[in-house]
Structure formats: C-alpha cells, structure tokens
Amino acid sequence: MKFFRPLFVFLLLQIPLSAIASGQAELTWYGHAAFKLTTPAGKVLLIDPWLTNPANQNGKDDLAKLEKADLILITHGHFDHVGNSAEIARKTGARLVSTFDLGKAIAQYGGYPEKQMGFDTMGNFGGELTLLDGEVKIAFIPAIHSSTVMAPDGSADKDIHDGGNPGGFLITVKNGPTIYHTGDTDVFNDMTLIRQFGKVDVMLACIGGHFTMGPERAAEAVRLVKPGMVVPMHFGTFPVLDGTVGNFAKALKKLGGKSRLHEMKVGETLKL
Template identity: 25%
Template sequence: MHRRVVLVVSLLLAIVATSQPGVGTARADSALVSARSAVFGTHNVDQATGAVRNDRVIFSWFGVSSFAVAMAGQVFLTDAWVPNAYRNQVPTTRAQIAAIKPSHILIGHGHFDHAADAADIAKASGARLVGSAGHCAFFRRPGVACDAVAATGARPGSTQIYRGIPGITVTAMSNIHSTLKAPTGQHPPLLPIPPSDRLVTDPPHADELGRLAGHLDDPEGGAVLYAFSVGGRRIVWNDSVGPVSQDPGGRAILAGLRTLGPVDLHVGSIQGFNEITNGLGDPMRYIDALQPKVFVPNHHDDWFPVIATPAVNRERAFFDALKTIDARPEVRYLRDPEDYLRPDRVTLSLR
C-alpha cells in the first residue's frame, strides 16, 4: 500500500509540476531567447524573456530583401526566403527564423526569391501574412492567416493604412515590379555582371533546389512598398524598383514617395531588370523622392546560382549613380555574406 501511495503521489507531483505556468514557458522562452539572440544580437535581447529592446529599430538581413525586423519591441519579417541554395550561404534556417516568433510577415511581392518560405514560416510561427489581395489568395492554406492591404490591380501609388502591429503605423503603397525598358540615356546600362565562382567551388545542393523547383512559378501578385511610422521615426522598405520614369503609373509612385518622405531610413532594392538598359536610374529616383537620411540597399547579393552576383560587384556602379542625386544619404552598403545576420549594421535609435 505504501509503495502504491508513493507512486500515486509522485505521479500527481509530476502532473502538477508540468502544469505550472512557469515550467512550459521557461522552455519556450529558452528557445525564443536563443533564436532571437542569434538573429538580433545577444545585447539586444532580454536573456530572461526573449523580448527585443524597445528603444531601437533593427533590420537583420538574411538574404535578398528579407529582413528580421524589431521596431519598438515588435518583431516581424519583411519578405521571407532564406537563400541557401549554396549550402550555408546564410547563417540561419527557416526553422530559426520561425523560432524568433515574428508577429507578421510583410510581403513585397510573391516571387520565390522573396516569399518561397513565407507560408512555411507563418505556419510554424503563427505569424500573419500581410500583402496584396493576390498574395493572400495565393498563400491561402490551413493555418495561415493573411491581411490584404492592397487590392488586385490597385492603382500604383495608392496607399492603405495598416494598424495590425501594435505601436506602429504601417502605410502600404502599391508599387510596380522592375521591368526591362528601352534605354533613355540618363544612366549608363549596367550590363550583366559575372556571377561568383561558387557554382564550381560550392555547388548548390539538390534537396534545396528540388524544394525551390515548386516555387519558381510563384506569381508576383502585385508589388507593395511599406512605410513605417514609429517613435518619431519614418522608415521605408521596398523589395522592387519599378521603371518609374517609363511606366504609366510611375509619376503617381514618385508623388506617393515624396508624400512619405523625407524619411530617416530607406531600405530599398537596387537590383532590377531595367538596369540592363537604364543602369541604376530607377533606384536613384526612389531615393531622390524619399530623401532618406540613411539608405541601405537590398536585393543585390549572391542569392541564386548564375543569375545573381555578390554585392561588391555592384558597389562601384551604385556609388557612381548616387553622385547624380543632389541630396545624398548616408549609405550603409550591405555586403554578402559578411553582413548577413549582422543587426548592428542597420540599427536606428528611437526618440
């Protein structure tokens, strides 16, 4: 009888212990602390709770135009693809990005190099997707929620306010994707830059290429640019630069950008199809319209075999093009792979 009582009491104690609020939470917090420390830096993360410091804006780059972002303590993603076609190109994984528990994933457009991991990360982390109606329709599946902030076929330059992230006002502006246009002669063409030799030295691994094969035809679903107002700061992120001087909606986009600016920080794409004939003229027009104090490039790294090149190969052309702008921002030029998951490169204090 005594032995039976001991066994029952031991079982009850075990049940009670595992049901205590702090026990399961401690394990979850440990995983959260570890993931967020790796992505945002140990010095930016509370080592007991996993909270990211709320007096900063932090953009931690994990490839192409994908960033893990912390703003006033809120954690979310802009785009969601970890470009590891080359093994360990980026020092993180889909699982680790999901483990930082982003509340939202903001989609700039739906091509694979921007959103191939969006649905998987959203389902694993519980994050809400945010994007166009086209993005929400494409990513609709069990366990994935999506908020549409731009209608299908929305007029370029039109905006919608999104208040789904506490403490941050998000303005979503309908953008246009890059497109090859006839040369205008204003900027010298940026002819195809040789890719890196990693195709030979570090061949892509078949399992990742096989996984991506199912995403190569993912639709664009429209393009969206996001502006953030938080703690007295204004920030813009975009993952595509449309041919604004040659597209019918370009003037409306430039007018919209001028309304959003001037901004404290602009994290913007500098790679696009139009660079083959018009160089970096389009990125310069976005920068000129927004008049940022600080500009950070994206979508300029070695994100896929053959069709991409390391950021340093585009660096000189970028700074040459920047000389054509009167009000030039401070530039924090990101280089791959050394600036992946290096959050202090893109940090802004809140007032």
C-alpha cells in the same frame, strides 16, 4: 548628496514612461530582399523572408533559430520573395501582410496558413494598415514589376498562378523609423509622392539590375524619395544580378543629394 537625490527623482519623473521602456528599432539583413525589423517594443516583422537564399551561408541556421515573428510582409509572389514564409508562419503564428490577390494565391498554392490572414492584415495600394496595437503602420506602395505564385513542388513551366500586382511597403514604427522597402521595381516618377506623406528614414532599394532597376536607376529613385539613409539590396544573389554597391555609390554621388549610403553585410543588424 541628500539635495541631489530628490532632484534626480524629480528629473526622472519628467521623462515619459514610453521613453524609458522603449529600446531601439533593429533591422537585420538576411541577404537578397529578406529583412527582419524589430520594433522598440519587441515586435518582429519579416519582409520577403527568403532566409535560405544563396547569399546567406547561415540561412538554414537562421531559419531554425527564428522562433518569433508577428507579421510577415510579402511584396509579390515570386519564389525569391515568398521564400520561407509558409514554414515560418506555421512555426510562429505570424499573420500575413499582403494584397488580397497575393494572399489568396499564397494560401492556395504556396502553403501559407489561410487562418493567419484576413481583412485586418491584407489591403491594396493606397491603403494603410495600423497593426500590433498601433505599434506599426504599413502602407501599400506600387511597384513596376510582375507577380506570379508557384507551388513549392511545382515546375516553373506548368504550375504558375496569378499573384496580383507587385508592390513595396512603407512601414512607420511607433517611437522608431519609417522604412520604405521597394520590393522589386523600376524607378517611377510617382515615388516623389511617398515623401509628401512623411519623411522616409531608411530606403531599402533593389539595385541588382536585369529583373529590377540597376545602380543608376536606383540612384534616381533615391533622388525622388530623399531618404535619410539608403540600404542596397537584391544584388549579387545570382550572377545576372550584377549591379554593385560601388556603381550605386558612384551614381548617387553624381546625382548629389544628402541621403547616406549604408552597405549592410549579410547577417548584420543595424540599430535605428
């Protein structure tokens, strides 16, 4: 035993301290397009945080219990993506990651604290931000959709404001995965460029149809991006979003490819 003890200590010293200290990245789905990403170092990113969407029966409790958020990422200005961001920001102090046009509109009309946004966390397509002391890199990816902002107490036909251009995010986590959140979009051929700058581990793909690409077009998007795993989102929240995971699976199988489909349940946390 005395021989093995120094050997164990020697082997332990060969392991990088970062590997000992770091945990796993975790991804939680709140339904619709709302996700929480927790990095191995414990930083919390929220993406399109409409926690109280109709698909999430525990939405009010999830919102009440959420005490920590470092960054809030918003893909575009529609209410179902801006969601509960202003309330969460006021409670947690989270900084906004968005385009400048969208950030200004959300601050002016959506109630997001303007002091919690700025040059450090706002950018535009083609740009990439390094945030949280290097814990994450976030690249702005275009999307084919629209983007308007409506004041929380405004009416849909009288109080609509320009929200800039819609987009998605490519999030690279230190000691963790690279995640592509498509936002609301149709498939477009330039999606092939995303993987030229690095492998995508997880693709969060809208499949609902009507306002975004449906299952068949989403499967084509997966073929272009070639992620290790694809998680379907933005379906079933409203009756018109009638794209199903079953049809998405059939379309993926028809196109072939090696991307693994993982159907998350609302409230599920996936360790990455």
